[in-house]
Amino acid sequence: MSLCFCSNLKPSILFPDSDLRWNPTRTRPVSFTKLRQTNYSFIKAVGEEIGVLSPDDSFSLRNPVIEEETLPETEVNEVENEVAASVVDEDKAQSWIKKSENKDQQVDELDENSSRFKLLNGKEVFEEKAYLVGVSCRGGTEDSFGIEESLKELAQLADTAGLLVVDSTYQKLSSPNPRTYIGSGKVAEIKTAIRAFDVETVIFDDELSPGQLRNLEKAFGGDVRVCDRTALILDIFNQRAATREASLQVSLAQMEYQLPRLTRMWTHLERQAGGQVKGMGEKQIEVDKRILRTQIGVLKKELESVRKHRKQYRNHRVSVPVPVVSLVGYTNAGKSTLLNRLTGADVLAEDRLFATLDPTTRRVQMKNGKEFLLTDTVGFIQKLPTTLVAAFRATLEEIAESSILVHVVDISHPLAELQIEAVEKVLSELDAVSIPKLMVWNKVDKARDPEKIKLEAKTKNDVVCVSALTGEGLDEFCNEIQNRLKDTMVWVEALIPFDKGELLSTIHHVGMVERTEYTEKGTLVRAHVPLRFASLLTPMRQMCVS
Ligand SMILES: Nc1nc2c(ncn2[C@@H]2O[C@H](COP(=O)(O)OP(=O)(O)OP(=O)(O)O)[C@@H](O)[C@H]2O)c(=O)[nH]1
Numbered sequence: 001m002s003l004c005f006c007s008n009l010k011p012s013i014l015f016p017d018s019d020l021r022w023n024p025t026r027t028r029p030v031s032f033t034k035l036r037q038t039n040y041s042f043i044k045a046v047g048e049e050i051g052v053l054s055p056d057d058s059f060s061l062r063n064p065v066i067e068e069e070t071l072p073e074t075e076v077n078e079v080e081n082e083v084a085a086s087v088v089d090e091d092k093a094q095s096w097i098k099k100s101e102n103k104d105q106q107v108d109e110l111d112e113n114s115s116r117f118k119l120l121n122g123k124e125v126f127e128e129k130a131y132l133v134g135v136s137c138r139g140g141t142e143d144s145f146g147i148e149e150s151l152k153e154l155a156q157l158a159d160t161a162g163l164l165v166v167d168s169t170y171q172k173l174s175s176p177n178p179r180t181y182i183g184s185g186k187v188a189e190i191k192t193a194i195r196a197f198d199v200e201t202v203i204f205d206d207e208l209s210p211g212q213l214r215n216l217e218k219a220f221g222g223d224v225r226v227c228d229r230t231a232l233i234l235d236i237f238n239q240r241a242a243t244r245e246a247s248l249q250v251s252l253a254q255m256e257y258q259l260p261r262l263t264r265m266w267t268h269l270e271r272q273a274g275g276q277v278k279g280m281g282e283k284q285i286e287v288d289k290r291i292l293r294t295q296i297g298v299l300k301k302e303l304e305s306v307r308k309h310r311k312q313y314r315n316h317r318v319s320v321p322v323p324v325v326s327l328v329g330y331t332n333a334g335k336s337t338l339l340n341r342l343t344g345a346d347v348l349a350e351d352r353l354f355a356t357l358d359p360t361t362r363r364v365q366m367k368n369g370k371e372f373l374l375t376d377t378v379g380f381i382q383k384l385p386t387t388l389v390a391a392f393r394a395t396l397e398e399i400a401e402s403s404i405l406v407h408v409v410d411i412s413h414p415l416a417e418l419q420i421e422a423v424e425k426v427l428s429e430l431d432a433v434s435i436p437k438l439m440v441w442n443k444v445d446k447a448r449d450p451e452k453i454k455l456e457a458k459t460k461n462d463v464v465c466v467s468a469l470t471g472e473g474l475d476e477f478c479n480e481i482q483n484r485l486k487d488t489m490v491w492v493e494a495l496i497p498f499d500k501g502e503l504l505s506t507i508h509h510v511g512m513v514e515r516t517e518y519t520e521k522g523t524l525v526r527a528h529v530p531l532r533f534a535s536l537l538t539p540m541r542q543m544c545v546s
């Protein structure tokens with residue numbers, strides 16, 4: 001079962017007739033997208049399975065409110081309110097509130113809620129209203145995405161996850177507030193916006209600490225879900241995981257993300273016991289953590305066995321020594337479209353982030369009869385959660401074993417250069433910097449000045465301009481791949497006996513033959529061949545020397 005740990009769910013949406021109260025500090029262990037399709041017993045089963053609930057626990061929904069925790073004095077951030085974008089002035093706030101109050105009178109809430117169920121990736125998803133928050137830290141690196149651009153991307157992520165973004169805001173700080181990430185003034189402003197827009201989820205553009213998450217939920221009045229970019233990306237991955245391996249990887253990443261965030265989930269036990277069993281909650285947290293760690297161990301073992309199969313498949317592929325070319329790049333750059341165009345494959349390609357999670361490999365037949373294998377991989381993004389990079393490391397091993405990496409760039413994107421840097425950063429984390437690279441400037445048809453871009457590409461010797469959509473530049477791309485593959489091959493001279501005719505045809509297939517000569521003992525061939533194949537030819541190469 002794949003579980004999502006990152007999402008909290010408002011009980012009133014799930015159980016409209018109940019008198020359940022929203023428990024702000026309790027992180028619910030199931031994704032809201034999954035929960036919408038399900039019911040109480042499923043939630044309970046899931047809770048029991050991961051050990052967050054015990055079978056005789058009343059699911060804590062009957063007692064979901066934890067004791068009041070007095071927030072410590074807010075640490076005053078020196079510049080917290082210095083620059084606050086989209087500052088909510090009083091008039092605006094009042095008009096929002098009036099608007100929302102009127103709306104409350106006019107629209108039947110249930111009708112409104114039912115119209116917000118959407119179909120996404122074949123699943124029913126409740127379109128929650130989301131409010132986005134970013135922080136721009138002074139002294140942030142020059143080469144990083146600007147706060148507005150980063151928020152735009154966060155909005156795209158939210159849309160991909162099936163949320164409805166109602167507004168966003170950001171704040172410039174010298175450093176994030178350790179308690180609430182943003183300053184207290186900004187917290188108050190967001191609280192007003194939450195009421196005005198009926199916001200259900202507040203999403204922060206950076207990873208929040210467990211303490212910051214808790215404090216923010218409390219500060220916002222306990223009625224909204226607070227999550228961060230990492231949780232959102234994990235949710236998207238959870239929705240999109242289609243294969244067993246992807247599901248296991250995402251579950252593992254989610255559990256590892258959730259582990260430090262389990263704190264204070266069980267404080268209600270102390271209340272239930274009338275405060276007589278002090279520390280009961282503390283003990284339960286330890287139990288929960290231990291169960292979660294065990295689950296992580298189980299998942300890792302399962303993943304290991306799935307990976308063994310993949311490795312066997314890869315080894316089988318090595319015995320047919322066709323060179324492997326991997327497509328890497330920022331999410332939505334057009335990798336899958338390029339694979340589809342070159343191989344006639346039918347990989348899902350759409351204008352959404354993280355359409356592809358699993359690698360797909362297809363054979364590309366070039367016009368001269370040569371062929372290579374082309375692999376499509378998961379896209380990268382700035383601020384990619386490290387847990388996710390680690391979880392997908394095995395899938396990305398495909399990349400490390402490639403002869404060439406093709407870095408696909410959406411050249412029509414205004415932040416193409418920053419996206420290139422973000423991809424290179426991830427590649428360096430994956431130890432893939434030493435693999436020969438070819439850069440493809442894709443979507444040239446969509447660029448503002450295609451001719452200028454094509455001219456610029458010509459001045460660089462490792463860039464090819466293409467349009468995966470129209471097919472423009474694809475012949476040049478294949479030629480360039482062929483030239484580069486030659487550079488990754490080794491030069492051999494081998495005497496192939498006449499009864500090994502299949503070896504000779506493989507050399508023609510995967511290598512670059514310069515000359516063949518028929519002798520009494522067999523065919524003398526001089527060619528460039530892939531390294532792995534060269535080792536298969538060793539006995540025949542020695543025959544040639546003798
Ligand atoms: N105009 C134009 N659009 C393109 C081109 N290549 C891809 N697209 C569009 O860009 C969007 C994303 O394409 P994908 O192929 O799914 O991108 P991807 O890199 O595989 O994305 P992820 O799997 O999310 O990492 C789709 O809507 C494509 O139709 C192109 O050359 N020109």
Ligand SMILES: [Mg+2]
Nearest residue numbers: 335336355356
């Ligand atoms: Mg794709």
